[in-house]
Amino acid sequence: MQTGSGRERRRHDARGLVDVLPGERPAAPVLLLALDGFVDAGSAVRLLRDAALADGGGRVLAEFDVDQLVDYRYRRPLLTFERDRWTALALPRLDLLVVADEAGQEFLLLTGPEPDVQWQRFVSAVELVVRELGVRLVVGLDAVPLAVPHTRQLGVTVHSSEESVRAGQAPWFEQALVPGSAAHVLEYLLAERGIPTAGLAVHVPQYLAQADYPAASLRLAEVLEHVTGLRLPTGPLAEAAALVADRVAAEAGASAEIQEMIAGLEQQYDRFVLARATDGSLPSGDELGAEVERYLAEQARKDE
Template sequence: MFDPTDLYRLGEDLPELTDPVLLYHFEGFVDAGGAGRLALAHLLSELEHRVVATFDVDRLLDYRSRRPIMIFDTDRWVEAETPELSVHLIRDAAGTPFLIMNGPEPDREWELFVRAVGSLAERFGVAKLVTAHGIPMAVPHTRPLGVTAHATRPELIEGQGRGMFGRVQVPGSVAALIELRLGAEGRDALGYAVHVPHYLAQADYPQAALTALEAVSRSTGLIFPTDTLREAAVKTNAEIEEQIRASVELSTAISGLEQQYDAFVAGSERENLIADPARMPTGDELAAQFERFLAEQRDESEG
């Protein structure tokens, strides 16, 4: 039996923590609008933190499927990107310590990796593991973003969004496997899937990250700074509205999504809102136009 502690290296001067939350997200699985990625990146940029554990990415990643960037300058190699999968110690706006685990999703040794996460949870006395990501849905950006909650115990998400999908079969992820396996061992773990408009799934959508952090805050009591994220959300929504006003086609498509969404909320539409481009009003065209528009906005800001 392989030792899961061989997969990571602990930092120095480790603190003794009291029932911290471990918030985690891995890049590589579905994350519409960058909801989970943007949420954790925002916290790491806004709050002081330090690395307390680092995973051995050479064992966990397939470099040929996700080749790291290297820099060639004139006649020599001068730089190579080093992927990192780490656990950070961080404090919220009120000074409460918690942990963030982020980086690329492992390509191999999933079961051993999950056991390694369980070992770290035991070492740091983690009380609750929480994850969040975005999923594309047939919803308009003009309505509040929904959230589907899931957990190892129903009590962890009582009163929150549940039951929209029933029993479904989906591709697996390490994040989901952590919840499944560690939950079977008696650990509390939960997650949030933010419903992101399908036409914005490939863009960075700050509102989705903000919705994710609000859901995590409600379930954990952690207090997050969100002003800059809120400002980014307002700016992005304004850019989207500008694009819609300039296109009759977009306005018509959004109106159709609003009617479908309102009917669903009212209970007159019994089907779910999982995005299916074949059923959406000009869904592919809608997404393509938004992607082109947002790409142009990024190019202008970088120019």
């Protein structure tokens, strides 16, 4: 069991991981977690993050020391070689940005690679920054693959340490055991330390999880606005989603096998929604864990 003084030593030591830069700070902002490296089915989080940064890229408010957090042998940085010399090096960055939504409301966005090591120290470093900046809510963004049809509204699992965020949000699973991520650990431990946290996980059809699926980003943005009031720019995402929908419809229309699969998923999904609405029965979450494990295995094979 770690004593209070031990926790304080760890938090003090965590100051060596992050550097808060001088400059204007937003008042009581929301912090969105949009790290690379874990489950992002349909690239929904990445697409939404890119949309949020499209107009200016945001202003760096804090920099994390990636040399202490990233395993370069696992995430080897890319260098550009031209004829007879190196001309560029793309080192990773883990930054806290100040970004404005469509209404001009400023929020914070944590971007960069998921830390490979020192997760608890990383959490303590984020905690220091969160307390210093007066963050009112930390929100993790996720996109998980599930056996759901694209022809129904995409579900979003909303979870939070705050009753006000959970209110009116019907759960999708009774219990699930899934692989953790640095962002999930961050969300859990910050809540344990009294900092309000929440998480949004959009459900992406597993047969579309390996390609960009902007419809999932749109759904994530919709629920994010409901929970936080933030209005992220979604115009380009809507256009891209329409193009993808046309391609998926064309491919499905050309294959009786795909049509049969989708029809089966629709029936399964409709039965689940009906049972959820009438008697509140929920699945155990084993399916979610299995789908996430399969997705991670596919990503690992692609990386190799």
